[in-house]
Amino acid sequence: MSKKKVAVIGAGPAGITAAYELAKAGVEVHVYEAGPRVGGLAQTIELWGQKVDIGPHRFFSNDTRVNKLWLEVAGKDYKMVDRLTRIYYKKKFFYYPLKPFDALFKLGIGTATVCMASYMKERVSPTKPDGSFETWVTSRFGKKLYSIFFKTYTEKLWGIPCHELDADFAAQRIKKLSLWEAVKNAVVGGKGNKHKTLVDQFAYPTGGTGMIYERMEQFVNANGGKVILNSPVKRVLTQNGGAIAVELENGSTEKYDETISSMPFSLMVSRLPDVPDTIREKVNALTYRNTIIVFLNVEAKNLFPDNWLYVHASDLQMGRITNFRNWVPEINCGKDSCIIAIEYWCYNEDQMWNDSNEKLIELGTQELLKTGLIGNAKISDGFVYKIPRCYPVYSRGYKDNLKPVEDYLTTLKNLHVIGRYGAFKYNNQDHSILMGLMAAENIVKGTNHNLWEINTDYEDYQEKSTITATGLSSE
Template identity: 45%
Template sequence: MKVTNTNHSYSRHQHNFPLTVVIGGGPAGLTAAYQLAKHGIKSTILEKGDRVGGISRTETYKDYRFDIGGHRFFTKVPQVQHLWYEVLKDDFIKVPRLSRIYYKGKFFSYPLEPFNAVSNLGILHSLLILYSYFKVKVKPLPVEENFEQWVTNRFGERLYKTFFKSYTEKVWGIPCTQIRADWAAQRIKGLSLKKAVINAVFGSNDTKTLIKEFDYPILGPGMMWERFQEKLNAQGSPVHLNTEVIKVERQGKRITRIIAKRGDETLTLEGDQFINTMPVAALMHRLDPLPPENILKAARSLKYRDFLIVPIVVNEKDLFPDNWIYIHSPEFKVGRIQNFKNWSPAMVPDTNKTCLGMEYFCSQGDNLWEMDNKDLIRLASEEIVNLGLVDDISKVEDGTVIRQKKAYPVYDGEYKQHLEVLQDYVSTFENLQTVGRNGMHRYNNQDHSMLSALLAAENIMGANHDLWTVNTERSYHEDFVTDDKKKTPVSPSIKAKSINSKVVV
């Protein structure tokens, strides 16, 4: 390694092994590097933030720990679950799943329970929901191009408007008619009103159901990724924090080196292989020379939804039993509320207090995103009282704000055609793969991001996986399959024993 006062140059020629450069220290980037390290292939990981984990990191404020959105550890991919336990070992706890929906001044159990729903909605509204459901089953909508059409065909128009429309539009900031059906098919496939009622009334659990508990690192999800970081550093695959990639140099069909900034330092890294997890649109603008204009136009056309969380400290020992609550009522700006003490008691340093995460979905430049931190904390404090979850605003003792750019890739009406242009272009490079949620502009959970990374690592070792097929046919992320014949096939070279022999997770 050649080092000067202001420049660090890492060359693959100084080693007897191939070197992989990984852009991004989130679940996908760390998983790829870790899998390569297990096969003797060194990596250098470049992470723009001050800690690893990406959107799955755990932030801290005055010893209070909180997630950026809440991350449960459950999966239908046994290879991923095996990896979680291999890295974190006994530092998981089992957490019972409890969540509710707030709508029109009332709290609904989620998953929906018929007696609770009828009590809250009233008999007339409930009968109209059933009528709407049977009506669409007799005469379904002929086209399912957008979210509204897809959900209506499965739940009926009235239930769609009651429990899907307002919350979805709050999350994405656009009408449901502008959200592609792809997103609905990926996130809520396999559920139906009929199945929900049968499961709730009869306790049915034949092939699929919503999970009732999940694994969780005792100190939050960031604990997992920090453990990955420790192992990689110890294995000679360094993770560089606060390091931003500013240029990705290319010659013909090959990436040649990365230029990155870390404070006042400039790092130049050569490599044999490159794995990207930064937003694929941003990657196109980092290429040097730049790609053709049609590629840049497609990159500029991809849209993202941003996110901010306002953790507030409340001087109450117990507020409510839920892990999280969805706020569907449009009169409240908050979209979801996390109760981190109910994820793990170790997240809160004072057992007599509670830390709530007030989550707001927004876009850079809008009123919420630009709001002063003090005003955001005041807004969160007022809303938690108006929701009836805290009885006096004076009990909110402290708070902070964390903003997360590009938290969610948007599935608008044009995203698919633009993404296909970028996908085809990236495939022309011999030594570049792009994985993970933002790297593929796909609303993956962390397990699907990790699976794409495992397969990318295998490709470096000689396989030929199509990474873009990951999570295209998987059912809703909270379903699991108990029929072994329905296991998703994965490359034999990364097969691992299932942690739980009773279910495929």
């Protein structure tokens, strides 16, 4: 039993995992969550009598620590979902992960030949890397495939040209994706490329993605901790080079031995008392991209089979379309309609961010109809969910701003910085869960895990496994 009292800021996957682990260890933990429910970006909401996530949420990890924890919380309340995702481009649907023959056939002989020729050119004389996403992808796939399958979508997502995007993004997300391996598997079969963007099944909770975090919340509340909703933290207070308390937006303050923060990195750092101006400037130079999700209730059952689709077509502003009917039947709650979620990405200053919900629903409706995916089906309702600071932008050179801030934070005692916008990391749930786990372990066991390394080097963890229908399977 630890006598420590710990504050956790934010009840997304990172924060609530940390709290769950601390509560398990008997630590008194108080979680302050700005919003009305836990789960952060990975929460599940009720809409039109169904359950939906905030965009498509496929949980996947091959880290045994993360998988064990997920299964401990999910119990048997999950199902394996067969992944089906395609790319919508030039009015055609290409399988993603790319199936080489499908892709080349749909592109047509002319384009396919140019793709193969530009791929071979890179094998003979690779494009010199300059640290950008563009050269990273081009050197692996060739200019033509890059321009068809990576450029448009990536630029929609990040809102900057690919030559201004740091190669880190590619390194994190498509590191081992190899065209050669994909071709080889298509021709001679085999287990397929094992890279994480290519898994064809994933575990999904029967109560929606957020079920995991709701259960963690219940555990914390039942085991001496408190999850306090609708309670935004204004700032972390420091004294003698260490965190000593949190101050809430409502003006109250409470003292803590340790503070774990998953609130937006820039806000947390720039509001710290005594933060040097140079650090404040660096942190304020980091940028985030916002997401707008337009949910539409479509009065039909079998529209299209995909879990989600990537929209590469440049005449559509939308980036991704999710069909929640194709996840697990439980979240559909026996309704006859499908909830479709359409994602748009923008910055604060873009017109779209300030558009009315009616206008955004109209945009989503028109664009969805244009894809032909829903035929003449009736759209009976619309709902808009706006997410500020959804994606930390890895613009080229972002590390020159990030690293000094990380170094500064490392000097502050009793402050643990975790999470997606919390630590300025392009995290999936598994990375944030691991950050929460490791932060709790540093507090409870006095370990010295370097949290900044997670989602950078952590793939090298030795004990690998995947979640299957019957539990954990070692790799």
